[in-house]
Amino acid sequence: MFLVGLERSIWYNPSVVISVSHLSKYYQVHQKEAGFFGSIKSLFARKYETVRAVDNISFSINEGELVGFIGPNGAGKTTTLKCLSGLLFPTSGEISVLGFTPWERKYEFLGSIALVMGQKNQLWWDLPAQETFLLNKEIYEISAKKFNERLSELSSLLKVDQLLKTPVRKLSLGERMKMELIASLIHSPKMLFLDEPTLGLDIVMQQNLRDFIKEYNKRHRATIILTSHYMKDVESLCKRVIIINLGKIIFDGELKTLARQHAPYKLIKVVLQRHIEKNSIQTFGRVAKFQYPEFVLISPNEKISELTSKLLKQLPIEDLTIQEPAIEDIIREIFLSKG
């Protein structure tokens, strides 16, 4: 599908900023038996098991793309991001990000990327967030003028101008997340890896953050890869998704295509005027839900108009709506069928 011809296209297409080919990352995990004797035993004879966190994956990403990485816990999303940002040495395979090999960790490369992890903190706990920003100004060698511009832009976008002088330990979780974000973005990275950026935030903050990410992507033409468990994050931000499970890519393409390919059906939601037996509804098709006065039918795309008119003719209907299946349900089905 998408991957066909990847190896050729890297060299001809200048706007490709990330190319990954046949990347694998295996971990050696030390197994310990439970209990005291298990501990003693593990002192002398350690058993190791190889975990294939990422297993031979390939993809490429163009400049300015906002791509969602989806997968259940332990699927290999974070490992992939860590390989892309140079934290981990790949077990095998090639990675090129902005023309650099990430694990060499050249300063020029590090100066153009940022990896934001929900629970990691780089802020100095006892000092105001501003001090960390100033330190980053020096680390990234940003001019005073640019620094002030960036800081006021970011702090007003995130609405934290008032809190810059408060010691970090006195900030709330949400405020701290915003400060982390500012610290990570103060050098205007061209490449942004966001690992669960909305983890632990309330609904309003989640929305703010999504708006912010969208805005940042547009304003700086930044390339962004995002992982999230909240499908809303992905739906509202990413046109393209890469679904990964057990270390392998099982889908790479547009979110729209995902629905068409993997869920070629729609949901017909009906509200009845009076009670009808479930048995007689089942004659129309597969019933996903029945709870009087409401029921939901699953219908293949090509049969939708035929079925709708049949329903309207034969049942006492108060209301009828046709819905796309929820993206979450589609993805769950993919995981269950291919996992």
Added chain:
Amino acid sequence: MNKYFQIAKLTWDETLVYRLNFVMWRIRVVLQILTLYFLWASLIPSGTTLFGYDQSQMLTYILGASLVSSIVLSSRSSAVGDEINSGNLSNFLLRPINYFLYWFSRDVGDKAMNIAFAMVELTIIFAILKPPLFIRVESIHLLLTFVAIILAIIIYFFFSFLLGLIGFWNPEVWAPRFIFTVLLNFFAGGLFPLDILPKFIFSIFQLLPFTYLLYFPIKIYLGQLTTIEIFTGIAISLVWTTLLYVVVKYIWRKGLLVYTAQGR
């Protein structure tokens, strides 16, 4: 270079946040100094000598050892092991910054704070006890003492860093460090001058790096070393510094290969 200066400054600021903690730490140091001081003052009454040291030389050695050890034998890099285990190391690997220089800058900030306080304390102790100290003024000895202390700081830094790097392979980083610290004070000459040991043992000590952490700088200051001894000592320190640098770099690279950036 600006970034490392900024780090040193932030470390200084950070210490000031926990003023009480810092003051208590200083009080502990002062009590330790006084204990050793009175012990040796009563062991060598004025006018007698013990192991070739008269009272003022021994007291200068002991006070000097305390001062030098508060400068040399302390390093923030003791947190390296925990940072590796918690995955906090990732924050540094992701930014254009040298992790060694980061910790060394923190040490500079930390040591500057400690020296400032030690000066004040020593002045007070001096004013109250009026100890018969051996004061040296020739600038060549002071300069050589200074060079020896700088080398000692670097050697200790590498040791401390090395102990932290254990974290790449084993989560229990504190046990080795604890044993190291306990042995170190003895081997470095923090409790007594090393040359009161039997000659054979002392000559082995002279080849170890620990001798050069405390004993050596103070002996230069006391003027009890010949020029040849001084330059041999500095040469041995330099050899150890280079050797440790190579080892730390090597282990660091090996460690990064197995680093899993865990904690999430």
